[in-house]
Amino acid sequence: MIRLEKVSRSFTVGDQQVAALRGIDLNIAAGDYVSIMGPSGSGKSTLLNLIGLLDRPSSGAYRLDGGDVTALTDEQQARVRSEKVGFVFQAFHLVPRLTAAMNIELPLILAGIPPAERKTRVAQLLENYGLTDRADHRPDQLSGGQRQRVAIARATSMHPAVLLADEPTGNLDQTTGKEVMNLLEQLVEQKVALILVTHDPALGGRAARQIHMVDGQIVRDTGRST
Amino acid sequence: MLFPDLVKLTTSSFLSYRMRSFLTGLGIAIGITAVILLTSIGEGLHQFVLSEFSQFGTNIITIQPGKTKTHGGNVGVFGSVRPLSLEDADALRHLPYVENVNPSVMGNAEVRANGKTRRTTVLGEGRDFAKAFTMKVQSGSFWTDEDNEQARAFVVLGAKVNQELFAGQNPLGSYLRVGGQRYRVIGVMESKGQILGFDMDDIVIIPAARAMELLNRSGLIEMQVSYRASADVNAVIRSITERLKDRHGSEDFTIISQEQALDVLSSVLDVITFAVGALGGISLLVGAVGILTIMTMAVTERTSEIGLLRALGARERQVLALFLGEAMLLSALGGLAGLALGVGIAQGLHLLFPALPVHTPWLFAVLAELSAVTIGLAAGVAPAMRAARLDPVEALHAE
Numbered sequence: 001m002i003r004l005e006k007v008s009r010s011f012t013v014g015d016q017q018v019a020a021l022r023g024i025d026l027n028i029a030a031g032d033y034v035s036i037m038g039p040s041g042s043g044k045s046t047l048l049n050l051i052g053l054l055d056r057p058s059s060g061a062y063r064l065d066g067g068d069v070t071a072l073t074d075e076q077q078a079r080v081r082s083e084k085v086g087f088v089f090q091a092f093h094l095v096p097r098l099t100a101a102m103n104i105e106l107p108l109i110l111a112g113i114p115p116a117e118r119k120t121r122v123a124q125l126l127e128n129y130g131l132t133d134r135a136d137h138r139p140d141q142l143s144g145g146q147r148q149r150v151a152i153a154r155a156t157s158m159h160p161a162v163l164l165a166d167e168p169t170g171n172l173d174q175t176t177g178k179e180v181m182n183l184l185e186q187l188v189e190q191k192v193a194l195i196l197v198t199h200d201p202a203l204g205g206r207a208a209r210q211i212h213m214v215d216g217q218i219v220r221d222t223g224r225s226t
Numbered sequence: 227m228l229f230p231d232l233v234k235l236t237t238s239s240f241l242s243y244r245m246r247s248f249l250t251g252l253g254i255a256i257g258i259t260a261v262i263l264l265t266s267i268g269e270g271l272h273q274f275v276l277s278e279f280s281q282f283g284t285n286i287i288t289i290q291p292g293k294t295k296t297h298g299g300n301v302g303v304f305g306s307v308r309p310l311s312l313e314d315a316d317a318l319r320h321l322p323y324v325e326n327v328n329p330s331v332m333g334n335a336e337v338r339a340n341g342k343t344r345r346t347t348v349l350g351e352g353r354d355f356a357k358a359f360t361m362k363v364q365s366g367s368f369w370t371d372e373d374n375e376q377a378r379a380f381v382v383l384g385a386k387v388n389q390e391l392f393a394g395q396n397p398l399g400s401y402l403r404v405g406g407q408r409y410r411v412i413g414v415m416e417s418k419g420q421i422l423g424f425d426m427d428d429i430v431i432i433p434a435a436r437a438m439e440l441l442n443r444s445g446l447i448e449m450q451v452s453y454r455a456s457a458d459v460n461a462v463i464r465s466i467t468e469r470l471k472d473r474h475g476s477e478d479f480t481i482i483s484q485e486q487a488l489d490v491l492s493s494v495l496d497v498i499t500f501a502v503g504a505l506g507g508i509s510l511l512v513g514a515v516g517i518l519t520i521m522t523m524a525v526t527e528r529t530s531e532i533g534l535l536r537a538l539g540a541r542e543r544q545v546l547a548l549f550l551g552e553a554m555l556l557s558a559l560g561g562l563a564g565l566a567l568g569v570g571i572a573q574g575l576h577l578l579f580p581a582l583p584v585h586t587p588w589l590f591a592v593l594a595e596l597s598a599v600t601i602g603l604a605a606g607v608a609p610a611m612r613a614a615r616l617d618p619v620e621a622l623h624a625e
Contacts, residue, residue: 074542
């Protein structure tokens with residue numbers, strides 16, 4: 001489903017070219033559970049942004065569901081992001097002035113889904129993630145675990161094919177971190193491809209397939225999918 | 227994104243910064259208040275002045291002796307031009323559409339009755355004076371026959387002259403001396419008050435022929451022609467011009483129609499209203515700078531939120547719409563508050579000082595609100611464009 005071929009990404013810092021990714025080849029299928037690990041500056045976040053279409057490769061090809069997505073306009077990429085990609089961040093990234101329900105509804109609003117359908121979907125998600133009684137609370141009235149549950153509910157509201165999680169437990173304690181990981185792993189059973197970026201080996205070890213990156217290159221990949 | 231959702235989202239950010247939104251909206255509100263207040267006073271004055279000028283009716287044409295050239299004013303009776311005569315006035319009576327022709331002379335003389343003396347304005351007019359100027363006679367009437375050779379010695383009194391000389395008595399039939407000659411009082415005018423400084427009640431009206439003799443003048447000061455309201459003013463002017471040119475041999479007179487004079491006056495007053503409105507517009511600009519500042523701050527503060535929206539699938543245009551919507555909401559609400567304040571203060575001033583005329587046309591209110599929204603839009607464009615063009619990755623990781 002995700003197919004990267006010789007993907008490179010370099011940034012211009014001052015008058016120097018800094019390569020963040022060097023010739024990455026990567027295939028990920030629907031329902032894969034992949035963790036990407038490596039020291040900071042190894043390019044794992046850049047790779048995640050590329051897969052999530054927030055960034056474009058400097059060279060190489062990226063196919064998502066068979067189509068080349070690097071050639072798409074910004075507008076078309078936004079559409080693909082809306083329909084196929086879900087993001088979960090370390091810092092939750094909830095809109096502080098909106099209620100939990102509104103935060104979950106946000107991707108549906110942006111996609112222009114009719115209000116009636118949005119209402120049932122949001123109600124279902126609130127129930128699935130045990131947030132029904134927190135629906136009208138603002139993020140600052142929620143615990144860290146509840147906030148990340150809202151973020152996961154939001155990421156899955158458009159039924160994405162890929163879920164990208166960047167250190168999703170980084171701001172949580174051990175117990176709630178485990179709960180959050182369980183929720184994310186349940187999505188894998190529903191054939192969502194889960195890509196987890198972390199530098200915590202224990203967390204990364206939970207994934208069926210582990211990728212280690214150093215200096216913009218994949219140095220170890222425990223399983224290759226075709 | 228559906229429109230109601232856009233409104234909901236922009237309102238949510240508007241409400242989350244209440245104080246700030248209030249102050250920014252206040253900037254626009256003060257600007258709109260100034261514009262509405264100043265234009266209301268300007269428009270009130272406009273209507274006041276026009277009504278002063280048009281209370282004698284608007285279908286009046288004035289003919290004065292002497293031709294007005296490019297400058298220097300008209301030479302009137304002092305020039306070497308041929309004066310307008312009573313016969314000229316008679317000659318116009320039978321032109322098409324003409325209803326009344328009033329020859330007019332004006333001067334100053336001593337009037338005496340009941341042993342009291344008063345210096346007052348003497349108007350020499352025709353019998354249709356009251357009709358032509360839509361003025362009312364309180365008691366009695368004007369003379370009915372008009373003989374240019376031997377006009378009868380009748381006088382109609384202004385309300386004030388009547389009050390001063392015949393207080394409490396019925397003056398009709400009494401005699402009054404005007405400049406030494408004896409006149410019989412046959413009517414009293416209804417009180418009209420002052421018009422642009424001239425006391426319309428401190429007058430006596432006698433036949434124009436006698437006034438010319440009394441005041442020792444060889445011609446009329448002017449003639450007023452009233453025409454049927456349905457007639458085309460230019461056609462009437464043309465026929466008058468032709469008739470008088472036939473009689474005088476050349477165009478040695480000036481024709482001013484009340485309608486044209488009012489048009490000129492009205493456009494001058496419009497310019498004044500516009501000018502004071504523009505002055506108020508300066509404060510509106512200050513309000514626009516306020517919106518620009520707040521929106522620029524909002525984009526900086528909410529950079530990571532913009533990144534998030536992009537990650538959730540928002541297109542650049544949607545981000546643009548959200549921030550433009552906020553700027554417009556601020557200015558639209560500020561504008562509405564300003565409208566209410568402006569109209570409120572204008573009416574309040576009118577209550578406090580009834581002499582100050584105010585008037586707020588609907589069109590001004592609508593235009594003011596539209597310009598508020600336009601200003602909000604213009605002030606919001608730059609910050610909203612910046613928000614829309616942020617790089618999503620950098621925006622997401624901004625603190």
